[in-house]
Amino acid sequence: MIEVRGLHKRFGDHVALRDVDLEVSRGEVVVVIGPSGSGKSTLCRCLNRLETPDAGEVRIDGAPLPAEGRALARLRADVGMVFQSFNLFQHRTVLDNLTLAPVRVRGLSRAEAEERARELLDRVGIGGQAGKLPAQLSGGQQQRAAIARALAMRPKALLFDEPTSALDPEMVGEVLDVMTGLARDGMTMVVVTHEMGFARQVADRVVFMADGEVVETGAPAAFFDSPASDRARDFLAKVLSH
Numbered sequence: 001m002i003e004v005r006g007l008h009k010r011f012g013d014h015v016a017l018r019d020v021d022l023e024v025s026r027g028e029v030v031v032v033i034g035p036s037g038s039g040k041s042t043l044c045r046c047l048n049r050l051e052t053p054d055a056g057e058v059r060i061d062g063a064p065l066p067a068e069g070r071a072l073a074r075l076r077a078d079v080g081m082v083f084q085s086f087n088l089f090q091h092r093t094v095l096d097n098l099t100l101a102p103v104r105v106r107g108l109s110r111a112e113a114e115e116r117a118r119e120l121l122d123r124v125g126i127g128g129q130a131g132k133l134p135a136q137l138s139g140g141q142q143q144r145a146a147i148a149r150a151l152a153m154r155p156k157a158l159l160f161d162e163p164t165s166a167l168d169p170e171m172v173g174e175v176l177d178v179m180t181g182l183a184r185d186g187m188t189m190v191v192v193t194h195e196m197g198f199a200r201q202v203a204d205r206v207v208f209m210a211d212g213e214v215v216e217t218g219a220p221a222a223f224f225d226s227p228a229s230d231r232a233r234d235f236l237a238k239v240l241s242h
């Protein structure tokens, strides 16, 4: 459902992505790992055109990504994104955060959008927080609200860009639990994360990146137990020793 071919992206002189290919099937959970600066976020952001690649192609269900306008808004509804920094509208209630875009982009009535929003807030365990402003919630609750907001668009796939990196350690588990539930329910997911436990337990496939390239990709057990490349071995030795 997501096909990436020959993706190339540079920022000034720096090559952030170098000839990256990736395929994500419907219902698959792909976890992207690798050292800092290896291009993981840039790849993730190219999948819903938050970044525009210099070369190469991204297709969703066979169609190339639209460049602008309403089609781009629909794409970002279809391929939702959850950010490290939550990106909730701070001056709107949690409920408004979940209803504004479904009304505007999906054409739902306010009542339909509210009903769906309340179901989703219950599902991520913050049903009691609908009337609050984001700043009144903990980081873990805000991230769960952000996931619910992405789900409110009924996405075909969800992208997660280091969704737990800004959280206090005691809140990481509650967000990973919600993501694990989505994976079990068959959501197509691309997850950039430093959470190796999540990668090992929940991923269908791990993609290891270094220096803007996909160095290797494989099933998590095989990848973690016997990585094929020196770069992956070195990376795992560092992160798993902490």
Ligand SMILES: Nc1ncnc2c1ncn2[C@@H]1O[C@H](COP(=O)(O)OP(=O)(O)OP(=O)(O)O)[C@@H](O)[C@H]1O
Pocket (backbone or CB within 6 Å): 011, 014, 015, 016, 034, 035, 036, 037, 038, 039, 040, 041, 042, 043
């Ligand atoms: N908007 C930008 N302008 C300039 N350089 C950028 C920009 N975004 C990313 N880069 C650079 O591109 C490279 C890849 O960045 P990216 O954020 O994709 O890496 P990453 O693997 O996600 O790293 P991290 O794990 O630290 O988040 C880095 O060297 C980064 O500094």
